[in-house]
Amino acid sequence: MTQYLLSVLFVLLLLPLNAAADLRVFSCEPEWGALVTELAGDHARVFTATTAQQDPHYIQARPSLIARMRRADLVVCTGAELEIGWLPVLMARGGNPGVKPGTDGYFEAAAFVPMLEVPQRLDRAEGDVHPNGNPHIQLDPRNIARIAPALSERLAKIDPENAADYRKRLEDFSQRWQSALQRWDTEAASLKGMPIVVHHKSWAYLNQWLGLKEIGTLEPKPGVPPSSSHLAELLETLKATPAKAVIRAPYQDPRASEWLSKQVPGLVMIEMPFTVGGNAQATDLFGLFDSSIALLKGAQP
């Protein structure tokens, strides 16, 4: 009996070795999973911990995520405290020292982009403030261009056998991304200065890229659900400075933006994709920005 159990255990221990032909990538958010797929192709088996329907701030350290963390060769996350509630738990319980922060197995995208909205004052009375700045960095495609070479380099470092292929894929991706950037710049030229209302302060990078003008937020403070008194105030603001659209991510409650769009004639409510998988068009990173621009342009007269 003991011998049988031991042999089962032995087989279990061997399993990961046999299956280690590909790189196992644990991606915290869909955008990084999509980027790894662009840069690694078949070399990586990507597991994405969250979907576009989930708020990346409020994820629980589910058993299935611990199990995936346990076998990951590379963990790719936003960082900047976006995953502070759950990633450290996964790290602590996953028993995988190869992907701990500070090792080559851990890649933090926010380390490669200039951060916006870094708070001057750290006080929880201001709501969910992120000490390192706004973590929703994926919504500026120029950030993707900054992160891609670093991620490609990292892939090559932990999987040197395929380094040449990673370099080739990066080159290919960068070319396609640059031409897409030019296309988006032309397409979105008319969006410059467009006044919008946002649900949560998660659009800073998109605003900066497209030159959108944020008139107000549905949340009175970051992470605090919209209240009727705050919405009434916002309504007054909109009378003075009208906005074209009210935008939100798929995981945010539509009721507040529905209410607001009914109160304000001409204010279009838009559910933006926010990340890859956020709507039917946003199947990859290119689709994410194609769809975002198309939706915003749809709100223009």
Next chain:
Amino acid sequence: MNSGVKACITVLALSLPVCVQAASGDELTDIRRQMETLQKQYEARLKELEARLDQAEALAHQNQKELSGVKTAPPVAAATTSPEPAAAGTPAAGNAFNPALSVILQGSVNSYSENPDNYALPGFQLGEEGGLASEGLTLDETEVTASANVDPLFYGQTTLSLADQSNGGTEISIEEAFVDPTMLPAGLDGRFGRFYSDIGYLNRFHSHAWDFHDAPLVYSAFLNKQYGDDGVRLAWVAPTDTYLMIGGETFAGNNFPAGSSNRVFGDVQSLFVKLGGDVGASNAWLAGVSGLRVNAHNRQTDVAGGGSDTFNGDSNLLIGDFVWKWAPNGNATQRNFKFQSEYFYRDESGDMGVDEGGNSGLMDYNGNQWGWYAQGVYQFMPRWRAGLRYDRLSADNNLKVTSLGGFQDNRAVIDASGLDNNGHHPQRYTAMLDWSPSEFSRLRLQYDRDESLVNWIDNEWSLQYIMSLGTHGAHEF
């Protein structure tokens, strides 16, 4: 680094005119000379700092080119250990490596329709934490937690609890103080020091993370609310997509259900297996089986009414636990539901000393006790949750008096021990409603209909607050 150097230069530049102004009242020539030397010194320092700044900038550029940013940027671990980035900009300060600190403030107001002093769970011996919370306005427990990576190999964490003593003083107790080796390979996970055992589901959570104000009856009756002790843990996570974790612990055995330890490798050993996974995007589950083997030496427990028991013998506990969570598309921010249930079975056998009013009897004790609870908590809109819970306990204790020791008869010994439940099964119905304005605060209203004793229906109300200061808490499953 960069911004720190820049800030230093700014401070220096600003302080220059201040020095001049402050000095312009005294002997002029002398001061002018002093100022000149000062200025020279500052200029030299400024130049030095500028050079350093250039160097740093060059280095940063190089780093960016090399794209090995993670080594220099503070990733998640650094973020969790130091919530104030301001500390990073002042390298001279000695507190840059301060551990992550969090403080939990808890308090409640409790009311009981029956006298809480008479509270007991017939058929069970209760440790000192097994009873009801104090009546009236009370500060429940103030917790201070500090944690940080010790070095590349170890992570340390401690939780100190401050609570009032019945005699009016304040008791500081070490709830947890443990060290985790961080570089164990192949899914291994270790811990040593003082910590809560990983048996069952709820045991490892601090009380501020519970969904109800009070512990389930099984935890009050079998584990003195929660079992933690000094010991060592080793666990292993299997390399499978379904979560499978196997672990074991050995504890000194200085806390209930043990007595006072007298073995090198401890009086308490545990073994547990946990299994978990997802069902679609909306559901996740965790199930476990745990065993706790206890060799109790001189386990003292008080009996309601003034007596006390002393137990020597074996106490073996088996726990089955199950948790199911639901959230539409896995997005728990709007609505979510959590179901949780645990079953406890314990077998105890040994000698039971019974003391009351100067008499001390002795019994042969062979006890079988079991119980369970099930609870559901539903978040029906952001910030608001409502929950229901049902608790039930049963005992079948075989008691044989071997020495009267001054008691009148066998019956008197058995009654004084509190171990005969006279066929009564304690049960309790609980309902709660809580409001959490943010992740860091919670207010809870709770009602218990407690039928623990024969002819005792206690209507218990409590209003509770839990506030968390400092480091962001973990979203444990």
